[in-house]
Amino acid sequence: MLLKVKYFSVKKYIKLHSGFTFLELITEVKSKFGLSDAAQLEIFDETDTAVDEDILLELLEAHPDLCLTVRERISDEDFSPLAHSTPSSPDTHSSLTDTMSLSSSDSDLRDQGIPTGRSRSSKEDMGSSTGKVSVSEAAKEMVENALLRKPGGEDILEEYKSENSLSHRTRRQLVNILASDMTERHGRIPSRQQREKYALGIITLFPSLKDPFSPKGYINQDFLLLFGAETSSKLLEKWDTSLKPKVIKEAKHLTPSTVVCRLLKAAEKLTENEENDWDSDMASLMLLLHLLPPTAGRKRRIKISPSDAEHKMVHFHKSGCSIDEHLRGLEGKQPYILAVGRVQNRIDTFYIAVDKQLIPCQATCSLSAFDELFKSHYVFNLSYDESLVHLYTFVQTTIFNIDVTSTDESLHVRELRAKILNEN
Incomplete structure (x- = not known):
């Protein structure tokens, strides 16, 4: 029988015997379009619905003139697909170790004593x-x-x-x-x-x-x-000119604890050379966390303080100290920023730490590092840390305007958005 198959914009007829198998079709498609034997293919009908092996022949019997679309599936370990989910879903996907491969900067990371995940043998590299x-x-x-x-x-x-x-x-x-x-x-x-x-x-x-x-x-x-x-680009474009001043203004109505007062001074740049303070952008993001504090959730019945939750968002690590030891002592898979430097308000390098692995940030400042941290939840399909769910939900809906109508928001998130966006 003749079967019409499309690969990208090219359509070709493939000749197969009656009662052919799924594997025979795949083999013939690779031969007809000159594809690698290692390529893994998926088949779709004209409505872009995936066609599985068990219904292929039945589908062709019902629609003999059907044109099947063939696409390659990214299946090696460097490009393994993950099912799509929103970061606010309660489930965290399994280990990310296998989705990360060694980058060109791995030798630099090893020199600093930073673990880079499992290595691959030369035979594996040649085979793939x-x-x-x-x-x-x-x-x-x-x-x-x-x-x-x-x-x-x-x-x-x-x-x-x-x-x-x-x-x-x-x-x-x-x-x-x-x-x-x-x-x-x-x-x-x-x-x-x-x-x-x-x-x-x-x-x-x-x-x-x-x-x-x-x-x-x-x-x-x-x-x-x-x-x-x-x-x-919304966070980087909006924060300094529009959102940061309003966050600082709202934070001045918080109970003036020692931590809040210190963050306000750092955010407004009222202190000079305080080595143990964060820079203005990171301090203002932490003020946002104090405005949207953690609440007791399903996994944690006891409410934790915003100060404790800060460590779920960013860790300062002094240059020269063992990063490997820091990573080994942590639990959980939600990402956070690891800020490495000699003093806390002048960071040399930012990393996204996730599942005890480090990904070097492209960012050179704390705001850009937080931008990458938030986006990493979508890139790796991770749920938000329960301590930071209100903060991240605010960033998601109010700043990035992602899934505003379909995301479950707390009353605090909605109230803060109303205050900030309606403020002149």
Whole structure:
């Protein structure tokens, strides 16, 4: 029998015997389209519904003229898909160790005594290289084709060709075009696998956009593709000019404890060279935590103080002390910032610590590090720490405007949003 199959924009007929198996179809597709034997394929019908092995023949009998769409599945350990979930869901996904691979900066991390996760043997690397090339090239072709189809896409390709880089404005345009293409192809909530393939395509087509400090080169691109450039930039654009002054103003109505008074002075930069204080941005974020304090939850019946919850958000680690020992003594998988420096108000390096692993931040300041911390919940599909759920929910809905109508918010979150947004 003849079967029509589509791979990207190319359609071909495949000849199979009656009663063929799913494996025989996959083998013939790889041969027909020149795909690697290591490639793992998924099959979809014309409504973009996944077609499983057990219903394939029955579906073709009912729709003999059906054109099947074939896509590659990212399946090696560096690009293993995780099921999509919102960070506010109660379940935390299993260990992230297998989703992180050694980055180009691993030797630097080892020199500092920082654990980098499990290593891979040279045989493993050689065995997986063919599959990775195939996945990368397919992702690159997908992104390039999307740009060629969309208005403004060719201009982006030309700018990169001439400048070997993209301006901030062009990069935002690139992400918006690809986010639109992904939504058209995969629906409003694309899977992590689909988002990762677009992100991989970006850094393969535009190598200078690859982040050398992240394990895969695109942690932030993953968030960009999920929510778009405009949403992704909201915290950094709004905090200093609009939100921070209002948070400080509201915090002045808190009970004037020693901790709150110290944070207010640091946030307003009223102290000089206080080595044990945080910088202005981090101090103001901690004031936001005091405005939205933890409450007793399902897992924890005893309410903890905002000061105790601060350590769930950021840890200061003095340069020269053992980071490995710090990580071994911690429990839980929710991410937090590990700020490494000689003194607390002048941090040299920021990391996202998650599941006892460290990811170097691209950020050079505390606000950008917090921006990456919040986004890491979406990138790794993690629930919010119970102590910080009100803080993160406020950031999610009020600042990033993500899932505002569908997220369960506390009364404190809604009241603070009303105060801050209605304030002149």
